[in-house]
Structures are given as C-alpha cells and as structure tokens.
Amino acid sequence: MTSLLVFLAILAAVALVVAFLIRIPSVATTLARMRRLDRRWIFLAVWVLVMVPLLFPLKLPVAPTARAMQYYEQIDRLKAGDIVLLSADFDPAAGPELVPMLKTSIMQLCRKKVRIVGDCLWPGGPPLLEQAFSEVARDTFHYRYGEDYVNLGFKEGREAVMLAMGNSIPGTFPSDFRGTPVSKLPLMGKVTNLRSVKLLVNVSAGYPGTKEWVQQTQSRFNLKIISGCTAVSAPEYYAYLQSGQLLGLLGGMAGAAEYEKMAGVTGAATKGMDAQSSVHLLVMLCILLGNLAHWAARRLGER
C-alpha cells in the first residue's frame, strides 16, 4: 500500500513543479521552442532505448493475464493423440510478435503428444510455419512428418477456404506443403473436416484471421478456437472472448512473453520485453512533453 502512496506523492510533486516552472517566461520559451525539435532526435532516442536493453537485459518479471492463462489451459486440457488444427495466418511483417507464440504453442502441443495439422491462409506464412515445425516438432520432440504433424501450406481464398475446410479438409488441400498428395499422409486419413478437430490454434496478424475464423466456422462447426494475435488486432478480439466465441487470447509480444513464462521458456519475446518497457516509457514521456510544449506556447500566445 505504501508504494502506491509514494507513487501518487511523486506524481503530485512533479505536477506541482511543472505547473510552477511553466510560469517562468524563460522556461516557457525553451519549452515552446522544443516543438521545433528535429524528429530525428526522437528516432535516435528510440534506436538507443531498444538497442541498450537488448545488449544489457534487465530481465523485468512479466505478469500473465487471465486470457493468456486460458490460452495455456485450453492446450493443457488436450489428451495425447487428439488432433489440433494450427492455422498460421501471418507473414514476416508480424514475425517478431507471432513467431515466438507459434513456437511455444507447438512446443506445448508436442509436450501433450497432440497431433498437429498446420496450414496458412497468408501467402507469406508457409516458410515460417515450416521453420517452426522443423525446429520444435521435428528436431526437439522427434515428431514424424505425416504421422504426428502435417504442413498443408498455403491456400488462397480467405473465408472461402475456411468454409471449404468446414466441409472437407483433404478436399480443400489435395496436396501438402511439398506437393505430396494428402492420401499418402496417414494423419490426414483421420482428419475429415473441422468437426474432427479438437481445437483451432490460430496465430493471426489481421485479415484473413481470427475474426473470419470466428465468423465462418466457430458456431457452424462447433469449433473451439484460441488465438495468438498481433497487439494491433487484440482489442477487437476481447468482444469474442466475452461472448465465449474465443476461449483464449495472446495479445502481441507481451502475450507471447506471458505464454513463454507459463511454458517455462525464455524465448525471443521475453528477451524483448525490457526494450518494450523502455520505449513505452519514452512514448509516454513524448506525449507529456509534447503537450507541455504546446501549453507553454499557448501561454506565450503563439499558435
């Protein structure tokens, strides 16, 4: 409790000092002149505030949120031999946020000895999915391709593909990522359509992604869905969490770091969170300083 009072006391003190300083004309003019600061100084500040924590990590503790725990529990509830659909709907532009989630999800699925059918609805996705599969499933957990996991690769068509998979997954993906016909893969023998899948783990960066999976398949095929998404699309998916259409959510790199902590791994996301903290503080400082400069200028009567 005391740390809260101390925090509030500091805030009040800073506010008072600023309110006092802004009345001194010389301080006000320097503040106002700050508005013409070349933005490349800010770029430099961002560059430094990201590079330093990456080189000298502070290892600040990450606090898992309820929705991230639900994501973890949904996978934890699976039994050995269950079949899961892992849809990696993203491309390298969202790599830093979503690749850590993808790897940690595959790792947790492998620990539960769950069989994974992977696909991508973004053209930029298949190599990332293949790299994650080989690094985690094949090399660390010795999953056999074709029996324990399958990479069906990319399919164009967005919502149309989701509907088609609802009726028949082998029909929608006649061949896998390497062009081998699906009939030659034993695991695909057990997969008819979305009803024969216990859970959809959707790593999503935007359109097509979690929103379209929820709209097109969640109710119709009674599909359980959990989503690991970019921080930009996370706010919109809280509506689906509250309505029960989505059963778990990882939001952005922070979500990935929480998930890594729960899975007992320190991956790229956890290592990036210190830099995330420092730049967030910088952005907050920029907002406050920018407005301070604006108030100072207005006090001096400038537009």
Added chain:
Amino acid sequence: MQRQIPLILTGVIGFVMLLYFFVPHPFISGPGHFFEDAVIIVVAFAIVLGAANLLTFNGEIIARRGKDWPYKVVLLVSMFAMIAIGLVEGERYLEPETVFSWMYNTFYASMQATMFALLAFFIASAAFRAFRIRNLEAGLLAVAALFVMLGRVPIGNVISAHWPNGIQLPQISDWIMENPQNSAKRAILMGAALGVMSTGLRIIMGIEGSFARSGGNS
C-alpha cells in the same frame, strides 16, 4: 447485354451463397460447395493479374524513361527472377534448402519486417509532435492509453507489484480492455456488421453497380 448477364450472375451466386448458410439441403449446398472451391481459384488468378498490372504499369514507365525508371527495371527483373526460380524448382520450391527459400528469407522476410518496423519511429515522433490533448475526449484517450501502455509491460508490473490487489497496473489495464473498451468496440462491430450486410444485399439485388461503373455519374 454485356453488362446485364454478369450482373444477374453476381446476384444469383450471391443469393445461393446467402441461402447456403440457411439451407443444408444438397439442392443449395451442392452449388454452394462448388462456388466455394471455384472462387478460391479465381481469386488466385486475380493475384497473378496484380503482378501483370505491375508489369504493364512499370513497363510503360521504363519505355518512356519516366521518373526513377532504373529502379523500375530492378523491380521487374527481381519479379521475373523470383518467378523463374520458383518454376524451375518445381513443387518442392519452399523446402528449406532451395534457392527460392533463400530468396524468401534474404529479401522478402527481411525487407517486409523492416518496412513495418519503421512505424515504431514514426509513432514516437508523432507522440511528441502531434498528440494534442486539446479537450476532454482527447484527455480520456490519453489516460486510457497511458494505463494500457504501462499495464501491458513488465515495468508497470514492477511499479505496482505491492499495490493493493485489484488496482495494480496490469489489472487496471485488463479491466479497461474487458469493460469500457469492449462495450464501445461491440457497438462498432454491430454497426459494421449492418454496413456489410446492406452492401451484400445491394450486390445480390444488383443495385450496387452504378457507382462503380468507371466514369458513371451517381
């Protein structure tokens, strides 16, 4: 007549796909399955058309030595190189050891990620130069932004570690996300859904068109 038939076709296909949702009977779900599988292929051709557009657009600039035409040459050469390598390496073109995958990792993945990373710099400079708290609304926005930004990163967790349970920074930012943010976002979702449904209805009934006719007046 060249315009009427495609318009009727659009309406019929749209109507079948609309009914496909309500009618499980094979009389409707049969054509529904076919249109699902067919539209996947036609959209794939549309993407290839996009590359053809790039070819004609940039080819024309190169032909008349327009502005930055040497860069356009680099653009077309790299496009054809990627297509050639992809065709030569056949169906296993995305295997980790192929030249195509090497090009993917070296050029596509790196540059696309960097293009997006630029935005981090612009967000910081915009926060300083263009984030004006000029009224109550912008003030509310700023307060919510500060709480969420602080609550979602470890530093916020460290600052409020010993605060009374329930009002720690991560919990405040979670509450903002689950309640006020959610109710406003849900109203927006419903409004957007109505917008999409009415556009769909107009397309199915063939009254969407006149606006889109190039050169056509409203």
Added chain:
Amino acid sequence: MHPANPLTFEGLGVWIASLLTLFIFSFLYKDNPFYKLAEHLFVGISAGYYVMQEWWAVIYPQCVKPVAHGEHLLMIIPGVLGLFLFSRFIPKAGWLSRWSLAIIIGAYAGIKTTGFAQGDLVAQFQASILPLYVPGHLGASINNVLFLAGLLSTLVFFFFSTEHKGAIKGTAQLGVWFLMVSFGAAYGFTVMARVSLLIGRFQYLLDPWLGVTRF
C-alpha cells in the same frame, strides 16, 4: 562475437538481408537512393513470390493437375474464368473479365453477409444480454451495468435519424467517452505492436548477423 560467415550460402543471405535492413532504416535520416532500391526490390520480389504461391498452392494442384488427370473436370470453369480476368489487356475483349468478377463479388457478398450477420451481429447481441444484478457478485453486477450503459450510449452516438438534443445528446456524449477510452486502449496496443516489430529487427541484426547475443 561470431558474426554470420558471408562465404557460406546461408551466411551470405544474412549479410544481404542485414544490409537491406540498414538501407530501409536509412529512410529515417532522409529519403535516398539506397532506400529507393530496397523498396523497389521488395515490391518486385514479393510480387514474384505471390505469383509462385498462387501457382504452386492453388492453380496447379487444384485446377491444372486434376483436370490434366481427368478428375474434378468442373474445375475447368474457374480456370477459364481466371483466364478471362486477363482479357483486360486485349482491346475490346475487356467485358469478359466481368464474368470472373461476378463470381468473386457474388460469392464474397454471400459469404461475408452471413459471416458478419452470425458472428458480429447475432452472437455479439446474444452475449450483450447480461443480468444487471447477480446476488453475491457485486463487482460483476456493476461491470454489467457499466457494459450495457457503454453499449447503448455508443449505439445512440451512431444514430443519425434525429437531431442530438436533450436526453439523446447526453447519451451520445457518454457514448463518445466510452469510444475515447476504447481508442486510448487501441492506441496503447498499437504502440506495443510497432515497437515489437522494431525489437524483432534489432534482434535479427544482433543475433544471426553480428552474433553478439543469443535470441
């Protein structure tokens, strides 16, 4: 410190990717030929990449190969419609592409309408029906009342058929406040997203390229 070895196939790729990354970052200082080169190279490579993905992942396995083997002959129709799209490059034959547009626009009109109607309208409406007082769960009751107030006032804000006067004006004003809080939350999350992309690029420069630390 074990930087990537530019003489190996894989190491050379890391070196080129890292130099291109610095080329694009140079845009921050000022627009320059290096950035322009990287940008055009990127547009070309990604266009070529997408064409190959569409060919090997969709057109070949689902249209060309089965038809060549005599199965799924129905798939000739979308294949022909797809080729019609290119009729725009032939003078006077441009109207053929309208047939291909018909299936794209028509199919997605039906799919999106029903998807939004069920997922974003009915399901969201159903989940918004909340008990305003639950005995023994005071916190949840307050949250439910607040939730319904926010939802109704925002819906009133997006109401354009009456002037915003009196009670409606007050409700709409409350709706704007809820909207501003949701925009603030979205702003915070977007900042987080952009920053993590930059962190990802620096991790690439520090680990596979310079090998300073392990990520």
Added chain:
Amino acid sequence: MRPRASRPSPLRSGTTGLPHPVPRLRATSFAVLGFLALVAGVARAQTPPATARATTTSSLPALSAAAADVQNDNGQALHVQWTAPAGVEQVIVERGSTPAGPFTVLDTVSAEGGSFDDNDVPRGKPVFYRLTGLGAHGPTPPAVIGPVVAVAQWFNTGRTNVAFFSVIFFAFVLFFLWSSRGGRKLFVRRIAGIDAIEEAVGRATEMGRPVLFVPGVQDIDDIQTMAALVILESVARTAAQYETKMIVPTNYPVPFTLAQEMVKNGFLEAGRPESYDPNSVRYITSEQFAYVAAINGIILRDRPAANLYLGAFFAESLILAETGFSTGAIQVAGTANVHQLPFMVVACDYTLIGEELYAASAYLSREPRLLSTLKGSDYMKVVIILLLLIGSVIETSFVLKNPPTQSLGQVSSPFKSWFRTE
C-alpha cells in the same frame, strides 16, 4: 507491400485494381424475403426423424443402442448412440444395407464416448448398424439396429435467429430504398464533421493556400472510398465558390477517374466550370509507402492550409497526420477503419468516427443507396436497443429466481438462449 495497422491483407499492390463495371439492373429485384418465408414454411412440413430401437438377438448383455438422423444437415449423417454395459472398453461400429447383409467396419471407438457420427451415409436409403462391444471378457454379441434413413433438411432451424435479424434489417433497407427513390424526404442530421470540413476550406481560402483531399488508400471495392468521393464533390463545390486551389492525390485507376468526375461536377455546380484545373487530381502509385512519401512531399512543398483525409486508411494515417500537423494546417480526418481512429483523433482538429463518414456522404449526396443503408441501420439499432433492454430485464429476473451456483454465465434465460448461434 501494404503494411496495414491491423489488417495486413496479402492481396496488395495493385492486385485489387479491378474495375467494377457492374451497371445498375433496372428491371428485377429478387423476392428475397418471400423465398426465405417459403423455406421456413417447408421446414415445418418435414417428416419427423425416424428413430429405430435396438433389437438384440443374444442372451449375453449386448449394447442397447439407437440411431437417428442428424438434424440440420445435408442428409448424409446419422448419429449412433449406445449405453455399454460395464467392462466394455471399445465398440466396433459396422454398417450394412440389410439387417443380415454384408457389414463394413466403419471404426472402432472407445465405449465411454457413448456415440459415433457416421458422416457419409448414402442419402435417403435405409441402413443398418451392427455394434459389437470389446471388453476384458471377450466380445459381446452384436446388436443390430435399423432401418434408419438420413434425411436432408430444407432449413437449418439453428439459424432462425440469424434469419430473424437479417429479414428485419433487409426489410428496413428495402423500404427506405423504395421510399427514397419515390422522392420521399428522409431526414439525416447534419454531422458536425461537415461544418469542420467547410470551416477548413474557408480557412484555406483566407490564407490563400490550397486544400489537400486524400480519398483513402483503398480501391473502389471499399465502400469507404466511395463515401469519400461523394464528400469530395461537395468539398469541390465549396472550394469553387471560394476560388481555392485543390490537390487530390489517388492511388488506383478507378478512384482516379471518379475523383476527376467529382471535382469537375463540383466546379460545374458552383457555376465556375472554367476555373476547374484538370491536374488538380493526380494518379501517383498503388504501392503504399511510395504513395505516402509522395503525399508527404506535397504537404511539405505546396503547404496546403487544409488537409482532409477521408476514406479507408491503414498504417499511413499516422505519418500523414504528423507531417500535416508540423505544417500547422487544419486537419479533418474520417475513416471506418477503427484501428486508425486513435491517431486521427489525437493529431487532427476534427475526426469523423466510423459510420459518421457514411452519414456525412449520405447527408451531402442524398443518394438513395447511401440513405437507405443509413436509415435501415438506424432503425435496426432501435430494434437492437429495445431487444437489449428487454433481454436485460428478463435475464436479471431469471438470474434472481435461480442464482448461479458455480461460476457466472453458466445459466441464461430462454430469451437469451434463443439467440444462441449454431
């Protein structure tokens, strides 16, 4: 490629440069509502599903089982249920066309699941199932059940609620379309954003600087681009009256031609066709970052006094708003892409939020299509608000009568359950 704030879509860089030459169909409008009502009527008359009881032929305790047609499907699925006596771990499920006929094994499933879904049954033909339990003390005698027929239903009763909402909304939209075409005056309130736009153009005239109008970064297939181009026409009319120069950058061929049309009409209606400058509307490029860099160049070189960003925007709205802010221009923005609104609200003097963009274009153009959508949505929102209020009252009284024992949200009133989506 097109970095998007929240919706990077793979279809980019000119790929959606498809013109939309689908002209207006005067003659027919389908009887959508009539057909749906007909379908619902047919659903009532369907034959009730045939449920066959098990006929066991042996003394040892065999499985008591039943099979029934799966509802709301295309008639190729049957649901087999059984209660296995103790000690039975697995059940072999076989199917045949006659009670004694050749049976083919479908699958061997764990007994405690209690059921099996057979998803590719020949439609409309009677079939028989033979269930043999496997357990610690050997197989149980087979239990043959049937005949049972898989039937296709004409209406998925689980989706009646979606049909209910859709039919009401479509009725509203069609009614308002019919009445707006009939010339009836439909009231739409004047959006404060329209005054802000006119004030910005007035400000540019005072300072003798041009007005920049960016109609979004999407092609014509995004409804926001269309709404923006309608507003462009009225902005051009105001600019023509004030003799103010306009700059309209575009990034796709079709919006480019339509923008020229709109600006020309604006100057025509203001009675100043001669002062229309043809190259005020420019086609730049469809590659997103190059397009943004070019517009930044215009803002910094021509220093417009009023920047209007209306239409579909993605990651670039932040960059445009910041550059415009640094030149001190008055900025008005508007988009329905919700993830971009935070940046516009903080950086611009006024922002049209979400559907306000459509309301502004409907108000200015009085166009029947835009008006019917707007009024239809308004009345549908009234229905939703009323249903929410009624629903909350019912739910509260229901929860008060039977308070939830374990966690919240498990129990819900019949009213709320009717809206459950399947």
